[in-house]
Amino acid sequence: MLRKKSHILLIVVISVTSSVFILDACKKKDVLITTPLQFKIPAGWPQPTEYFVNNPVNEETFQIGRKLFYEGKLSKDGNFPCASCHQPFASYTTFQHDRSHGYNHSHTLRNAPGLLNVAWLNELFWDGSQDHLYVSLTHITRPDEMAENMDTVLQKLRNDTSYIRMFRAAFGDNKITGLRLLKALEQFVAFIITDNSKYDKVMRGETTFTPAEENGYTIFKSKCAVCHKEPLFTDNSFRNIGLPIDPVLKDYGRMRVTGDKNDSLKFRVPGLRNVMLTSYYAHDGRFSDVGQMLLHYAGGVQHGPTLDPLLVNGIPLTANEMSYLISFMSALTDASVTTNPRFLKP
Numbered sequence: 313m314l315r316k317k318s319h320i321l322l323i324v325v326i327s328v329t330s331s332v333f334i335l336d337a338c339k340k341k342d343v344l345i346t347t348p349l350q351f352k353i354p355a356g357w358p359q360p361t362e363y364f365v366n367n368p369v370n371e372e373t374f375q376i377g378r379k380l381f382y383e384g385k386l387s388k389d390g391n392f393p394c395a396s397c398h399q400p401f402a403s404y405t406t407f408q409h410d411r412s413h414g415y416n417h418s419h420t421l422r423n424a425p426g427l428l429n430v431a432w433l434n435e436l437f438w439d440g441s442q443d444h445l446y447v448s449l450t451h452i453t454r455p456d457e458m459a460e461n462m463d464t465v466l467q468k469l470r471n472d473t474s475y476i477r478m479f480r481a482a483f484g485d486n487k488i489t490g491l492r493l494l495k496a497l498e499q500f501v502a503f504i505i506t507d508n509s510k511y512d513k514v515m516r517g518e519t520t521f522t523p524a525e526e527n528g529y530t531i532f533k534s535k536c537a538v539c540h541k542e543p544l545f546t547d548n549s550f551r552n553i554g555l556p557i558d559p560v561l562k563d564y565g566r567m568r569v570t571g572d573k574n575d576s577l578k579f580r581v582p583g584l585r586n587v588m589l590t591s592y593y594a595h596d597g598r599f600s601d602v603g604q605m606l607l608h609y610a611g612g613v614q615h616g617p618t619l620d621p622l623l624v625n626g627i628p629l630t631a632n633e634m635s636y637l638i639s640f641m642s643a644l645t646d647a648s649v650t651t652n653p654r655f656l657k658p
């Protein structure tokens with residue numbers, strides 16, 4: 313009899329603890345289950361710089377980032393979502409604009425860079441003034457861009473049930489915070505990777521260059537690749553290529569960040585992937601096509617104390633060489649990244 317009792321007691325204890333355990337597991341399941349998403353580094357590429365610090369990658373967070381990228385509520389008057397300046401079809405630049413439009417008829421100081429392979433950039437912006445992919449905060453608050461403040465943005469999002477639902481799915485509760493917003497945008501932007509241009513296919517042995525592209529590649533390797541280093545077509549350094557300063561914009565580039573006059577007129581070497589889709593060119597978009605950029609290297613380089621030593625004689629180029637270089641740069645086009653539905657407005 314006694315024995316029987318203790319048995320029952322044991323069974324009760326076990327069943328109570330196990331049901332508590334199951335309940336607990338269910339609760340955790342509700343909180344933690346997200347859809348895994350893998351950040352793939354293309355074969356032969358270096359490790360990226362930005363690698364989602366305290367920002368676990370998953371589909372739910374990525375999708376919040378995607379929605380936010382097209383979200384007018386991030387800007388003061390609703391008209392300037394990220395995608396108004398970073399237009400996917402123009403390879404995430406502002407289509408055929410030297411500089412972008414911002415709030416209240418203002419203009420940005422610089423040409424909007426294409427947001428390609430940004431996870432590999434050491435420092436962001438033309439002058440490297442941002443060192444983290446949380447650049448969205450800068451954009452949201454700049455008066456000549458989105459002209460909004462984070463608190464108001466968060467208020468607007470908290471009034472939107474679709475965001476409440478999405479934040480709960482990604483983070484386990486419905487708190488819409490500034491940090492979570494920045495993390496989601498970081499994930500969206502970092503996943504815009506281009507590694508499937510003709511150039512990449514040639515490098516992988518899947519196809520071959522035309523003779524013109526091949527000639528262009530040879531010239532590129534000898535005259536351009538030191539700065540526009542493969543496979544990202546930038547070495548992430550800041551350099552002065554001898555562009556005369558714009559007397560109105562007075563943009564001294566890297567010097568604005570470091571305060572060092574040795575950095576005057578230096579700008580980050582831009583990656584050249586999709587360069588044929590990203591007009592205009594240079595930090596202030598002063599050139600409307602790449603041909604003008606090449607004419608600059610061949611004959612327009614202005615001397616000055618911080619001019620890059622590689623460019624003291626410019627880069628002599630014949631008309632034929634220019635045309636080969638343009639053929640090669642056309643082989644850097646990867647239209648899939650600009651049309652991939654995954655990155656388009658949800």
Ligand code: HEC
Pocket residue numbers: 381386392393394395396397398412413414415420421422423424425426427430433435436437438439445447448449451452456457458497501
């Ligand atoms: C009003 C136009 C405008 C809007 C809106 C805008 N950007 Fe930008 N973006 C720019 C410009 C211009 C730069 C370059 C700034 C500089 O170099 O000073 C830039 C730079 C960047 C960079 C760095 C790229 C690089 O190569 O260094 C990232 C990343 C970026 N933007 C993401 C975003 C995100 C995310 C949003 C939305 C939260 C956004 N942008 C909204 C114009 C804009």
Ligand code: HEC
Pocket residue numbers: 532535536537538539540550551552553555578579580581582583584587590592593594595596602605606609620622623627637
């Ligand atoms: C000394 C380093 C260096 C060399 C060599 C060099 N570039 Fe550049 N390139 C830069 C920098 C820095 C910029 C941005 C300058 C700026 O905007 O002030 C740039 C800008 C460009 C741009 C504009 C890209 C954009 O998105 O706006 C193109 C195109 C370009 N270079 C092509 C070439 C080609 C082709 C060659 C070889 C003939 C070459 N570069 C040689 C450093 C270099």
